Amino acid sequence: MAGVIVYSANPELALELITVARLINDKVVALSINDDQLAQALSQAGAQAIKITHPDLVVADTAAVAAAIKQVLDGVQADVVLLSSDRRGKELAGRLAQVMGAGCLTDVAALEVKEGQIECQRNALGGATIAVQCIEGPQLIAIRPRSYPAAGTAAGSLEEMAVEIKASGVKVLEFKAKVGDKVDIEAAETLVAVGQGLSDEGQLAGVQDLAAKLGGEVACSKPVATDKKWLSEERIIGLSGKKCKPQLALLLGISGQVQFTVGIRDAKVIVAVNTDENAAINYMADYIMQADLHQVVQELKQKL
């Protein structure tokens, strides 16, 4: 079977990639770039870890990272590279695919090996459909974060490899870590999600009370976080947000465009509250209430 190399700068996601790689081949080569801790973790998860070293190589310089990984690829027999489909991974994916002459699929949510072919599942048409695709030729596949469990411990190995790189002119001036919201809406059993039907930021308090009363978390559609900035981006459900599978999803003032619904369609029970009788979200819902969400929030708080 095809040789597999995995790389992610994010240690958790790198361990998930080892799990995926084992679906393709038991022997997994896993890379770290100038990162001792990551290299250790990879070898302790049973991989043949290679720590790529160069004093000037930084992960922010995608061109240099792709060139460095190519040098490892030339020495190892591998025709499949797995990356994480977080932003860093996706940015690298196209560049490395071009360097390798590979076909590239990103945001792959599930992968299956059938008759020697790697079949990848990913959203298409903005999330309206799920495509099953495979690559003919060298393959670069980026796996959606948290689609697979992290690999457990096993005996592996660790070696270092020095590479040559050309500086490409990208210089990091500063990195500001995001503070605050560490919510994990993917893990919540109950989600109360608000959309642009919410009249103003002040109305959020009631929604938060309701979520607390139900033992759940508050989530939202994308514009509530990115345009209005009323909630953190951690709480976005959908194509560019999180894919959630709660027991109960209470959707308040959300119209139900595919980029949103793709993130909630695996919920057990969906309730849609919308003033518009014909809102698309109603076709996705188990229970439909045509009503003003603010009114419903108040009543639910009182009557639960």
Add this chain to the structure above:
Amino acid sequence: MNIVVAMKQIPDLQQIRIRQRQPVLDGVPAALGIIDKNALEAAVLLKEEEGGQVIVLSAGNEEVEETVKEALAAGADQAFLVLDDSIENADGSLKAPILAEAIKKIDDVGLILFGEGSGDNYSGQLGSRVAELLGLPQVGYASRIQIQDSQAIITRSLEDGDELVKVTMPVVVSVLGDINEPRIPSVTQILKAGRKPKEVLELDELELDLSGLPQIKTLSNLAPETNRKQVKVGSVEELIQALKTEGVI
């Protein structure tokens, strides 16, 4: 300095219907990708400060000639189009050399802007591929772009934080959907758009060897099965009762 903006023609996603789990694309009008419009707006804002021309670059079928007017109305000065029916559903490994070759034909390019992902495919690979082919540095997921002499100062917005980078131009940048609010063109701008210069090439005029490229094979493409109850409830009491019966509260 000129700014190139790569924009993709896609089917208007709001108008795609699903029939027996199959997407129905017949009769769905073409539009430009939503995030590509953010890339265009970023280019127009930079041009308003720095001067130069904004050139929209698009590869696709002949309908692109019509679709691209939207970008010309919204502030692009010129269009550079590569047309061929085979491009429409082509994969990144084929489109990248086409766009890279076209960019080589444009003078004095300082910035090449992409959307973080196309509206339909959302794979986010084309900008990176083009950067590699042109041997240029790249910065993805930009939430802010400034120009200082021959350098671009860009904030790259990642899951865990914001990275501020300085990079020598020319550079390939992909922008996030929330970098700006694209302008809505006025009626006069729309009328004038048709008269703006357009350079149209057929694919074979680029003289590229596109043989032996990797292929993406689509085995199936279906809407997920949904069998939701779609029960209308008239009051909060009724809703609470239903959720209790479901065992979810």
